Amino acid sequence: MPRVADHDARHGQITDAVQRLIVRHGLTSVTVARTAAEAGMSVGLVQHYFTAKDEMLLATFTRVNGRFTTRVDELVNRGETEGRTIAEMLRQALTELIPLDDARRAEFLVRRAFADQAAHNARLATVQRETLVGIRSRVAQAINNGTICGEVTQGGDAADQALRIVAFAEGLALHTHIDPDGTPKPAILAALDDQLGRVFTGTCRRAQLG
Amino acid sequence: MPRVADHDARHGQITDAVQRLIVRHGLTSVTVARTAAEAGMSVGLVQHYFTAKDEMLLATFTRVNGRFTTRVDELVNRGETEGRTIAEMLRQALTELIPLDDARRAEFLVRRAFADQAAHNARLATVQRETLVGIRSRVAQAINNGTICGEVTQGGDAADQALRIVAFAEGLALHTHIDPDGTPKPAILAALDDQLGRVFTGTCRRAQLG
DNA sequence: GCTATAACAGTACGGCCATATTGCTACCGG
DNA sequence: CCGGTAGCAATATGGCCGTACTGTTATAGC
Numbered sequence: 001m002p003r004v005a006d007h008d009a010r011h012g013q014i015t016d017a018v019q020r021l022i023v024r025h026g027l028t029s030v031t032v033a034r035t036a037a038e039a040g041m042s043v044g045l046v047q048h049y050f051t052a053k054d055e056m057l058l059a060t061f062t063r064v065n066g067r068f069t070t071r072v073d074e075l076v077n078r079g080e081t082e083g084r085t086i087a088e089m090l091r092q093a094l095t096e097l098i099p100l101d102d103a104r105r106a107e108f109l110v111r112r113a114f115a116d117q118a119a120h121n122a123r124l125a126t127v128q129r130e131t132l133v134g135i136r137s138r139v140a141q142a143i144n145n146g147t148i149c150g151e152v153t154q155g156g157d158a159a160d161q162a163l164r165i166v167a168f169a170e171g172l173a174l175h176t177h178i179d180p181d182g183t184p185k186p187a188i189l190a191a192l193d194d195q196l197g198r199v200f201t202g203t204c205r206r207a208q209l210g
Numbered sequence: 211m212p213r214v215a216d217h218d219a220r221h222g223q224i225t226d227a228v229q230r231l232i233v234r235h236g237l238t239s240v241t242v243a244r245t246a247a248e249a250g251m252s253v254g255l256v257q258h259y260f261t262a263k264d265e266m267l268l269a270t271f272t273r274v275n276g277r278f279t280t281r282v283d284e285l286v287n288r289g290e291t292e293g294r295t296i297a298e299m300l301r302q303a304l305t306e307l308i309p310l311d312d313a314r315r316a317e318f319l320v321r322r323a324f325a326d327q328a329a330h331n332a333r334l335a336t337v338q339r340e341t342l343v344g345i346r347s348r349v350a351q352a353i354n355n356g357t358i359c360g361e362v363t364q365g366g367d368a369a370d371q372a373l374r375i376v377a378f379a380e381g382l383a384l385h386t387h388i389d390p391d392g393t394p395k396p397a398i399l400a401a402l403d404d405q406l407g408r409v410f411t412g413t414c415r416r417a418q419l420g
Numbered sequence: 421g422c423t424a425t426a427a428c429a430g431t432a433c434g435g436c437c438a439t440a441t442t443g444c445t446a447c448c449g450g
Numbered sequence: 451c452c453g454g455t456a457g458c459a460a461t462a463t464g465g466c467c468g469t470a471c472t473g474t475t476a477t478a479g480c
Contacts, residue, residue, distance in 0.1 A: 002426035003477040010427095026330040028238070031467060042429045043469090053468065113326040118388075119319055120236040125388075132388050163393060164401050167381030168374070174384075175377050178328075178335075178342050183373060191374050212456040213447040241437060252459045253439090263438065 010049050013039050015060040022060075023106045027113035030057070057114075058123055064110045065131040072096060072138065086146045087200035090139065094169040094192060097135075099177045100185055108177060136162045143199060150205040161199050168195045220259050223249045225270040232270075233316045237323035240267070267324075268333055274320045275341040282306060282348065296356045297410035300349065304379040304402060307345075309387050310395055318387060346372045353409060360415040371409050378405045 017039035021030045032053055036043045050056040072093045079089035099105035118124040140162035146152035172191060175183050227249035231240045242263055246253045260266040282303045289299035309315035328334040350372035356362035382401060385393050 002424070003428095003475085005427060026326050028327065029330075032469080033467075043431095044429050044471095045427075047469070048427070051469095109326075109329055112329065115325055116236050116319075116323040117238065119322065120239075129389050132385065133392060136385075136392075160397060160401070163382075163385060163397070164378070164404075167385050167401075168378050169381070170384055171377030171379070171381030172373075174380055175342065175346075175373060179339050182343060182346075187370060187373070191370070191377075194374075212454070213445085215457060242439080243437075254459050254461095255457075257439070258457070261439095 007049070010045075011059060012063070013041070014046055014049060014056060015063045018056060018060040019064060019106065019110055022113045023109050027057075027117070032056070057117075058127070061110070061114045061118075061124055062127050064107060065127055068096065068107060069131065069134055072135070076138075076142075085200075085204060086142050086149065086151050087196050090142050090165075090200075091189075091192060091196055093138075094165070094196075095189070097169050098173040098188060098192075100188070105177070108173060112177075132166075136166050139165055146200055146204075150202050151200045153202040154199070165195055165199065168192070217259070220255075221269060222273070223251070224256055224259060224266060225273045228266060228270040229274060229316065229320055232323045233319050237267075237327070242266070264331075267327070268337070270320070271324045271328075271334055272337050274317060275337055278306065278317060279341065279344055282345070286348075286352075295410075295414060296352050296359065296361050297406050300352050300375075300410075301399075301402060301406055303348075304375070304406075305399070307379050308383040308398060308402075310398070315387070318383060322387075342376075346376050349375055356410055356414075360412050361410045363412040364409070375405060375409065378402070 014035060017035050018030055021034060021038055032046055033043055035056070036046045039046070046056070050059065075092050075096070076089050079092065096104060097108075099108040114124055114128065118128045136159070140158040143152055143158040143161050147155075147158070169192060172183070172188050176188055224245060227245050228240055231244060231248055242256055243253055245266070246256045249256070256266070260269065285302050285306070286299050289302065306314060307318075309318040324334055324338065328338045346369070350368040353362055353368040353371050357365075357368070379402060382393070382398050386398055
């Protein structure tokens with residue numbers, strides 16, 4: 001067998017380069033040659049790891065979305081061990097969606113960049129949809145947990161409430177991005193808290209939840 | 211002087227063609243040649259009316275946004291003469307944002323298609339921002355009117371409430387588009403009504419408002 | 421230490437795209 | 451009725467892009 005390379009690491013280098021290019025100059029500006037240069041490798045090597053540009057972009061989108069949901073899950077796990085309320089964890093998680101700092105903004109830009117493409121590419125659309133319903137179902141689960149625990153006092157469809165909360169957060173994200181000056185950070189967070197406060201009206205009776 | 215042509219009509223033909231192409235295959239698929247074919251004219255003629263492709267795209271974006279706000283304004287005017295409540299008019303107006311039918315979906319796709327570009331093009335960003343704050347200030351005005359009239363009983367910053375309402379509507383639009391099956395039309399409209407109902411809690415004491 | 425093969429680089433190629441250029445045509449002003 | 455300019459078409463051009471192709475290097479297994 002010949003020399004081996006860390007495929008996952010290489011894929012990461014390439015998709016990270018794509019991400020940086022998108023953040024800097026938009027998805028349109030992403031070419032294989034530029035990506036190679038940004039990643040510090042040759043065009044041939046990029047081809048070696050991604051048979052086609054489409055694959056490269058799909059991998060980038062998948063990775064970014066995966067990183068996001070992973071981060072949210074870690075946040076929740078940490079919150080649970082630290083005994084936070086569900087509302088607090090949810091607030092933290094949803095804040096991840098909003099481009100309030102550079103890292104969040106970068107991720108937001110990438111998600112947005114693929115929005116147009118996803119409308120006409122089945123595989124991108126699938127990743128996008130699964131990410132979205134993943135977030136929504138996590139929030140719904142949190143609401144169900146909250147109902148059991150006592151933080152949520154009112155009844156009502158958890159999925160429906162989750163949709164409203166997530167939609168609201170993403171709407172705030174959009175406005176924050178398009179008109180940062182018109183939407184100061186505290187106002188955004190207050191709005192988010194307010195929305196969460198409509199559902200999480202009680203206090204937890206137990207220490208933990210599943 | 212030589213023969214004359216209706217410049218505005220030509221611009222409209224071209225930008226309409228661009229819009230159709232975006233809806234069908236995304237902004238990436240829009241080329242000058244394809245646009246000319248779609249509009250039923252020669253490449254040279256497109257060049258005659260738009261010195262560069264950028265101008266063509268900017269004009270398209272501007273037109274679509276303009277058409278949207280015009281439609282909303284007409285809706286409001288009609289609603290006023292017909293003596294609707296402010297909440298009803300607002301509900302109608304915000305529903306225009308959500309891709310619940312083909313026409314709305316087409317517009318939504320175009321707005322989304324330019325999202326990535328706008329992040330890296332000052333002129334597109336300006337159009338986008340102005341459209342957004344335009345909508346928001348209209349909603350804020352409606353809330354102020356509602357306060358005077360009696361439909362809005364609680365105090366609070368109208369701009370802030372407007373932000374929340376519009377953000378919510380756009381979030382619903384996003385979810386409707388990405389996951390249409392997971393968000394049935396009635397649930398979307400109910401959510402929108404619910405959100406509006408949080409602000410418009412009273413009934414109008416007067417017939418009309420400015 | 422040989423050898424097969426993965427890892428990697430460089431370049432060539434065919435295609436499409438935006439735009440420049442050129443030329444024809446129709447019609448308004450006089 | 452005629453000259454000139456705007457309207458319009460067709461083609462030429464130069465560049466970039468994705469990808470195929472060819473070649474080189476390094477190392478794991480024997």
